[in-house]
Amino acid sequence: MLSHDQIWSAIDALAQRYGFTASGLARKAGLDATTFNRSKRVGPDGRERWPSTESIAKILLATGATLEEFMGAMRSGPAPARTIPLIGFAQAGSGGFFDDGGFPVGSGWEEVAFPGGADDKAYALEIAGDSMLPLYRDGDTIVVSPSAATRRGDRVVVKTLEGEVLVKQLKRQTARTVELASLNPDHPDRILNLGEIAFMARVIWASQ
Numbered sequence: 001m002l003s004h005d006q007i008w009s010a011i012d013a014l015a016q017r018y019g020f021t022a023s024g025l026a027r028k029a030g031l032d033a034t035t036f037n038r039s040k041r042v043g044p045d046g047r048e049r050w051p052s053t054e055s056i057a058k059i060l061l062a063t064g065a066t067l068e069e070f071m072g073a074m075r076s077g078p079a080p081a082r083t084i085p086l087i088g089f090a091q092a093g094s095g096g097f098f099d100d101g102g103f104p105v106g107s108g109w110e111e112v113a114f115p116g117g118a119d120d121k122a123y124a125l126e127i128a129g130d131s132m133l134p135l136y137r138d139g140d141t142i143v144v145s146p147s148a149a150t151r152r153g154d155r156v157v158v159k160t161l162e163g164e165v166l167v168k169q170l171k172r173q174t175a176r177t178v179e180l181a182s183l184n185p186d187h188p189d190r191i192l193n194l195g196e197i198a199f200m201a202r203v204i205w206a207s208q
């Protein structure tokens with residue numbers, strides 16, 4: 001007999017395996033972002049809530065995972081992995097999440113398993129919207145290393161002093177300006193004065 005914990009553990013394991021948070025997996029499957037939140041797994045009256053067969057079918061379709069893979073995940077559960085801080089892309093523009101060097105600080109961060117090595121200050125951003133298509137889609141997770149050196153051609157996260165957060169490709173950097181190429185052809189390239197930039201950090205991994 002399958003248990004409540006086994007089913008939810010399998011969903012968490014599938015999300016981790018394909019590089020999503022629980023909310024990112026839900027959005028990828030065309031469901032409400034809160035569908036798989038831990039707070040939704042038990043009702044206000046203490047009764048266990050179970051995911052529907054429809055929602056499970058949708059996440060299998062969205063990830064390309066097989067039913068056998070899902071059943072195997074119920075037995076094994078999420079693999080042990082290092083976790084790093086995670087916030088939504090929109091939140092990143094708010095104050096209180098980064099220090100002057102672009103390192104994660106403060107509260108309000110969630111955590112996500114990261115399947116690769118990174119420096120101790122690496123963090124993850126969850127993409128929202130379609131402004132970075134076709135490279136990054138809604139629900140994708142990118143991992144950013146504020147300690148990594150940036151070079152021409154790198155994909156970078158740039159935060160301006162006004163709180164705007166951009167994910168672009170570093171096209172050119174001079175003593176006064178940074179030229180950024182858009183990842184989406186429908187959005188313009190940007191040229192920023194160095195004095196406008198709070199920090200710039202390199203994207204080292206993405207969940208695509």
